[in-house]
Amino acid sequence: MAIPIRNVAIIAHVDHGKTTLVDGLLRTCGAFRENEAVEERVMDSGDLERERGITIQSKSTSVEYRGVRIQLVDTPGHADFGGEVERVLSMADGVILLVDAFEGPMPQTRFVLTKAFEHGLTPVIVINKVDRPEARPKEVVNEVFDLLIDLGADEDVIECPVLYASGRDGWASRDPAVKGTDMVPIFDEILAHVPEPTDDPNGPLQFRVSSIDHSDYVGRIVIGRVHRGTLRKTRVMHVDRDGKRQEVQVRGVFRYVGITREECDSVGAGDIAAIYGIENLGIGDSLTDLEVVEPLEPIAIDEPTISMVFRVNNSPFAGREGKFVTSRQLKERFERELRTNVALRVAPTDSPDAFHVSGRGLMHLGILAENMRREGFEFAVSPPVVLTKEVDGKKHEPIEQLVIDAPDDCVGKIIEFLGQRKAELQSMSSKGEFRHLEFEIPSRGLIGSRTRILNLSQGRAIMHHSFLRFGPDRGELAGRIAGVMIASSMGAVTGYAIDLLKDRGTFFVLPQTEVYEGMIVGEHCKENDIIVNIGREKKLTNIRSSTKEAFTKLTPPRLLSLEEALEYISDDELVEITPTSIRLRKAFLKEKDRKRSEQRA
Incomplete structure (x- = not known):
């Protein structure tokens, strides 16, 4: 007799503790030995996931409780990974x-709950981090x-159970x-309120x-649910999103046991298989079955809202630091990404x-x-552009819900700044020592x-x-207020030049950094761009005091992360991304080319 199953997804806003809660659930069911060393957030296996403390790709696991196999799926909480x-x-x-x-429902809570209702799923509500002082x-x-x-839930959903927990x-x-x-x-509560799968185990696959x-051993592994019939190591019909059919061979079948995959002969209806x-x-x-080809509807994913141009790096330093630098290699990488990243779109340019x-x-x-640069790719990226569409002949743009929790003393400055960014304040309330602000913003x-x-x-x-x-x-938006400082020539940054130019603004580079003509080395304190000789050296003479100017005290530079660099650049600028460096540069490196471009515009 087949063991009963419950399939449960864990959904929440980013950083509300989903992955940590899964750790606790696995421990309760004895998924780890008493003497086993287990890392925190065991489901976050990627380097970027561990560094940022967020889930980027969904993961599956399975535990057994009272004779029922409960399959848990940990999901990303950040809105950008809503496709997952x-x-x-x-x-x-x-x-x-x-x-x-403490935080309560946040923007992504609404999003994931809306999607759950669209799939007809009833929630078990868990209020996490109740051990927080606030x-x-x-x-x-x-x-x-x-x-x-507010989301129009019926009475059955509103009567769903509520639990209080400390995942940590x-x-x-x-x-x-x-x-x-x-x-x-x-x-x-999972056994009491989550229904058992009703999929037909005897029908065609x-x-x-x-x-x-x-996997390094078997290559590509695909994960999904058996919606009907039984999945075995046999020949089946593959039907892609466009309806194209191909007969293929399933060479191996896994099911989840704890945090590991265990090979088996078959997986039945309602079960999650790899x-x-x-x-x-x-x-x-x-x-599907070879004889009865009835493919399931492809999963509908929300459309993209933002676009950037990825291009081959053509800076003077091109090819120095990356292993993969050609357009063919970029194209192949995007094609691989499209197989797994369903919310992504890639299109050619002129x-x-x-x-x-x-x-x-x-x-x-x-x-x-970031993943591409860690794999050894070298490329340049244009500023992000929001995708718009026409509705009844009028231009419409993506509007987002923005939630900010901020101390009282800075609320006025934040509201003023967001007003300049075309945001509209929807509500404001107190939350302990903080003010809770909700905006609608392009x-x-x-x-x-x-x-x-x-x-x-x-x-x-x-x-x-x-x-x-x-x-x-919502009309025109003011761009970046400050101009930038642009390197005048190729060479190494000197501490002497930074000291001479320190009153002109903030620098993005350290002494001894290699720069080239047209590279952005700092932010100007005024609105206009200026060209600076960042590699200027001190002229030596034979007249020197023994202690005079022995030390030059430099202000630490502002080193931008990849996402900060993408947010910072203007329309005529690019971010050069390599495995070891993130550089800001002008699209046209020479000043005469920039002036010619401005005149044409």
């Missing part, structure tokens, strides 16, 4: 909605139910005032690909050396660029705002945003 959430929900029969006991669990529960009503300490409770001992209450992984042996399977593709790459947000494209108004808001609040503000809808264009 949408396809993972197609594998689930229920969701655990996790909400921070936790306010009862108020947060009311806010969650207000959100459910590994306990859950039905009473916020009572500290639990383990995660058993969550498992009990239907399997849909939801995510893709890689298979290998088929190289060209993509996200949303179906595998130039064979450049590609339009569109995604769900700046972080979505920034993560792609996506283009958000580009470059994070750094400015952190500066205005001395790093104390917390901001989150999520796509809301397309709305009428």
